Amino acid sequence: MRPIPKTKAGLLLIATSRFRELGSELPQGGYELRKISEAARYSEELEKFSEVVYPGIVYTRDDMDNAIKLFKCENVDWVFALFLSWTEDFAWVRFLRDMPLVPIFLGCKVRDEISFKDTFEESDFVEFLSAGGLVGSLEASGSVRRFSRPMLVTSIGRFDELMLKAMHFAHAAAVRSSLRGAVFGLLASYNEVMWSTYVDPYNLFMKAGPELRFMSVTTLVKEINSLDTTLLKKTRGILEEKYEVVPGVDEGKLDASVRASLALESIARKAGVSMVVLNDVDPVLLEEVGLRPGFLPCPGTNDISVVPEGDIGGGLAVYILMQLTGKPVNFIEPFHIDIKQDCFAAGHAGPNDYTDPSGRVKIACDVRFAKTSYKHAGAPFAWYVIPPGLKTMLHVSECNGRFKMVCTLVEALPCKHFLVSYSHGMFRPVSGNSEQLFQSLLEIGVTQHYALAEGDLCDRLRYLAQLLDFDFKIL
The missing domain is CATH 3.20.14 (L-fucose Isomerase; Chain A, domain 3)
Incomplete structure (x- = not known):
């Protein structure tokens, strides 16, 4: 048995500063706390098949600049990118423009179920906004098409489905890196x-x-x-x-x-x-x-x-x-x-x-x-x-x-x-x-x-x- 090469993955999770403080006083936690919890789940799952390089959730242009610098410094083999909700696309377009050519997996998570019936309560309204990854992904897709970056794939699915596809993508990225050496x-x-x-x-x-x-x-x-x-x-x-x-x-x-x-x-x-x-x-x-x-x-x-x-x-x-x-x-x-x-x-x-x-x-x-x-x-x-x-x-x-x-x-x-x-x-x-x-x-x-x-x-x-x-x- 030969060891299967393990990749180094850049974890790029994008959120919006507009929602960051929403619900911060809620007992269940607000938008930011919920995004931190979600981010930890992605990082934990990716660690099963890749070494994860994680700059923290990207909210601003400066956050994105720092993420790109970290990914370049760590020489990541690929990037797992995902919109945690709707967000402004000023950070994303900078990533598409400034990140060196690497394989990029742009995922969109579909929730197994919606945990609220309406948005009358503040916690449910925060959850509604927090669940808006589809909105962010659709917005991002327009820039993906405009930039036409090679080695960028998109995928939508429930968490387990998405991570299985990401694992297959990671293995492919590992082979690409191995072939180049x-x-x-x-x-x-x-x-x-x-x-x-x-x-x-x-x-x-x-x-x-x-x-x-x-x-x-x-x-x-x-x-x-x-x-x-x-x-x-x-x-x-x-x-x-x-x-x-x-x-x-x-x-x-x-x-x-x-x-x-x-x-x-x-x-x-x-x-x-x-x-x-x-x-x-x-x-x-x-x-x-x-x-x-x-x-x-x-x-x-x-x-x-x-x-x-x-x-x-x-x-x-x-x-x-x-x-x-x-x-x-x-x-x-x-x-x-x-x-x-x-x-x-x-x-x-x-x-x-x-x-x-x-x-x-x-x-x-x-x-x-x-x-x-x-x-x-x-x-x-x-x-x-x-x-x-x-x-x-x-x-x-x-x-x-x-x-x-x-x-x-x-x-x-x-x-x-x-x-x-x-x-x-x-x-x-x-x-x-x-x-x-x-x-x-x-x-x-x-x-x-x-x-x-x-x-x-x-x-x-x-x-x-x-x-x-x-x-x-x-x-």
Whole structure:
């Protein structure tokens, strides 16, 4: 399990000084006391998934200036903004104008029930004014439209609904921040037969966030040759103790596969890379190394992720789902549709995260390359079957300068090892059938590669697409 990044949230709660003193002598407390109590509830709930930076309720222009300064100083990842009642918009428009570009969640709370029947009593009148967040939000929406700030979303709902949406937004903001600090490594090139998977490295940095570094086969070979034998033996021992070794596995080739896996992670760490996009079918790699590294991530590590076939968009999809879940994420391509069972087979050859304890793993020969002339032909790998359950399937690619995200929910079905040399599983779309799913994908225009993670992540991905200005589609 990887820790899910926790964001730093700016809490911006706006009220009006015109009502501030109303009902201050009431036993139940006046407007200001009620707003303070409401603010504490928002802060407490946000603290469950974000570190909260709270400047106090904003009443005046000076309050807003101070809030902006605090948010800038604390370098918040996102801002939760909400109108506690109607208020003048002079503070809000300054925020829209002067706050640096960050993700903003503008919420509007709907009360579960109205706690007064009329406003004849002063306390009820104060409560009526206090409940006017809808008025403030509607007024604010006009300025939102005028400023057209990117990365600003609006949402309305009851408290629990609003906070759930805010949590999804916070997770998306955390991924955005993580992407902007991420470094991907391409080893050593795009896959020359899969042009549709190509992306512009400059666009990747400018729009998605990660910096791309180019890694060499020569560096990998040197690392393989210098690897500590003690580490090799220890790692192999862990693998053999934990997983079934299929009869016929060559011990020398098993050593070579483990050694190459350890070396690949090592050069990635030295290069400051956390996601390696490996062209594992590159002839130079196969001739010089003699195999595809088969045990990534290596036992006891979770800091380096690897995807095959030189697909940077596929790597981006895997990285995003890893950041959202903190759990193992698989790299798949759909193989065929089973009409009778209304499902499809999917998986992938080469490196794949096999560390989910719910999955099934065997150490087996890579039969696909067993009859080649490479020096470690057929070297063993972690042959993995994806565990059953609800999954999010995410595609990311670039088209004419814009990135696109397409996601869908699928049910992974119980499955045994049946596709030799491929980590794999059987899947059924949650909505519609397999033919309809792939008809839609063909119409959208995608590639064959998808990231697969546990659970329903569609709402978080929708927010992330908005924050990154990616085209987005849910099927």
